[in-house]
Each structure stands twice: as structure tokens, then as C-alpha cells.
Amino acid sequence: MSSLHIPYRQIALDNFTYDALSQQMKGLPWQPIMQVNWEEFPYKPEVYFQVAHDNQRIFIHYSVQEEFLKAQYVRINEAVWEDSCVEFFVSFDGNVSYYNIEFNILGTGLIGVGSRIKKERTRLDPEVIAKIQSTTTVVNAGGRKKWNIILVIPTDVFVNDKIECLGGITAHGNFYKCGDGLPTPHFLSWNKIEHATPNFHLPDFFGEIQFQ
Known part of the structure; x- marks a missing residue:
């Protein structure tokens, strides 16, 4: 099982641009999302992330380089996993329940919460999901598309958990890159998944996350 220590860092949001936020995250280690868990989907774009917290917020900076980009969904809780999409799943109660936080290249978000049993999961209200701020960039160079997003x-x-301060919390989770509706579908993870078919909703394969 992979483990991740998320450092504390104060990040100002008064100038909410990609350049301003990425500069403040400079120096944080980059973590790879490189696990190809299913042989029938071998395509592996280059994907890394940085992550930090300030006790009240989690900052995630994804860097993605891939052959194709897709950005169809513009409304909260639409099927963003079919676009160029990055995801963060996290549990604060020992994997009894977890949140799936999914964002496409446009910054369109989807969040579900509940147990691993599908019928027990629900989508959060759009007003709650809209509290997540995002900023993105896209660069096309030499036929390779590179995009970044900061969440x-x-x-x-985290409506089912009363989190007053992230510092000192040990959680469990995984980070993903997918694109179900792209010409080359792919399903990459930070922590390895051992399952017969593509499925990210498997908290048994979450890694340990410690908020410093």
C-alpha cells in the first residue's frame, strides 16, 4: 500500500490564477499516477500531482500530458469521467464510506459520497460542489497536449465528516486519471488496484494519507 504525507502550506487565494497558485506550490514533491491496472487498457499518459493543505483546504495540482483531449461536460455532476478527467477519492472513517471527487479539464466537478455499495451512494448538491475552486491551463506543443488543473x-x-482541522488526520484514498470516452480510454491510479475489470470504487486499494 502506498503512503502519502501531505504537507501544511499557506497558499493565498486573493489572486486566483493558475500562475499565482502554481508558484505558491513550487517545491512541493510531484507524485506519479502511473499504475496501469488492466492490460486491455495499456495507454499511459504522463500524469503527476502535487498536494498540500492549510488545515481548512486541500490543494491538488495535477499535471497531465496526453494524446487526446475531450471536454464535453459543463454542468456539475455530469459524466466528467468520459472527458479528460482527474479524480481524488478519500475516506476519513477507515474506508466505511468515501468521497469521489472528479473534475474534467474544464473544471467541471462531480462528487459522490457513501459506502462501496452503489445504491448507498449519493451525489452532493451542486451548491456544495461549487465550493471547490479550480483553475486550468492547456498547451498544445508538438502534437502532445499538456494540461494542468489546481483544485x-x-x-x-466533506459533508458527512466534521473536520475542524486537517492537520494530524490520517485518511485513506487514491488519485486517478481516466478518460472513458477518449479515443484511447485509460484508467491510471496512484495506488495499485488488483481487480478483474476497471473500477476505481474499491476502497480496499486506497493508500494511506497523512495530513501533517
């Missing part, structure tokens, strides 16, 4: 996730979105 600012306040603890308010």
Missing part, C-alpha cells in the same frame, strides 16, 4: 477543496465539502 482548492474546502473541508465544507
Whole structure:
């Protein structure tokens, strides 16, 4: 099982641009999302992320380089996993329940919460999901598309957990890159998944996450 220590860092949001936020995250280690878990989907774009917290918010900076980009969904809780999409699944109660936080290249978000049993999962209200701020960039160079997104996730979105301070919490989770509706579908993870078919909703394969 992979483990991740998320450092504390104060990041100002008064100038909410990609350049301003990425500069403040400079120096944080980059973590790879490189596990190809299913042989029938071998395509592996280059995907890395940085992550930090300020006790009340989680900051995730994804960097993606891939052959194709797709950005169809513009409304909250639409099927963003079919677009160029990055995801963060996290549990604060020992994997009894977890949140799936999914964002496409446009910054369109989807969040579900509940147990691993599908009928027990629900989507959060759009007003709650809209509390997550995002900023993105896209560069097309030499036939390779590179895009970045920074997510600012306040603890308010973890509606089933009363989190007053992230510091000192040990959680479990996984980070993903997917694109179900792209010409080359792919399903990459940070922590390895051992399952017969593509499925990210498997908390048994979450890694340990410690908020410093």
C-alpha cells in the first residue's frame, strides 16, 4: 500500500490564477499516477500531482500530458469521467464510506459520497460542489497536449465528516486519471488496484494519507 504525507502550506487565494497558485506550490514533491491496472487498457499518459493543505483546504495540482483531449461536460455532476478527467477519492472513517471527487479539464466537478455499495451512494448538491475552486491551463506543443488543473477543496465539502482541522488526520484514498470516452480510454491510479475489470470504487486499494 502506498503512503502519502501531505504537507501544511499557506497558499493565498486573493489572486486566483493558475500562475499565482502554481508558484505558491513550487517545491512541493510531484507524485506519479502511473499504475496501469488492466492490460486491455495499456495507454499511459504522463500524469503527476502535487498536494498540500492549510488545515481548512486541500490543494491538488495535477499535471497531465496526453494524446487526446475531450471536454464535453459543463454542468456539475455530469459524466466528467468520459472527458479528460482527474479524480481524488478519500475516506476519513477507515474506508466505511468515501468521497469521489472528479473534475474534467474544464473544471467541471462531480462528487459522490457513501459506502462501496452503489445504491448507498449519493451525489452532493451542486451548491456544495461549487465550493471547490479550480483553475486550468492547456498547451498544445508538438502534437502532445499538456494540461494542468489546481483544485482548492474546502473541508465544507466533506459533508458527512466534521473536520475542524486537517492537520494530524490520517485518511485513506487514491488519485486517478481516466478518460472513458477518449479515443484511447485509460484508467491510471496512484495506488495499485488488483481487480478483474476497471473500477476505481474499491476502497480496499486506497493508500494511506497523512495530513501533517
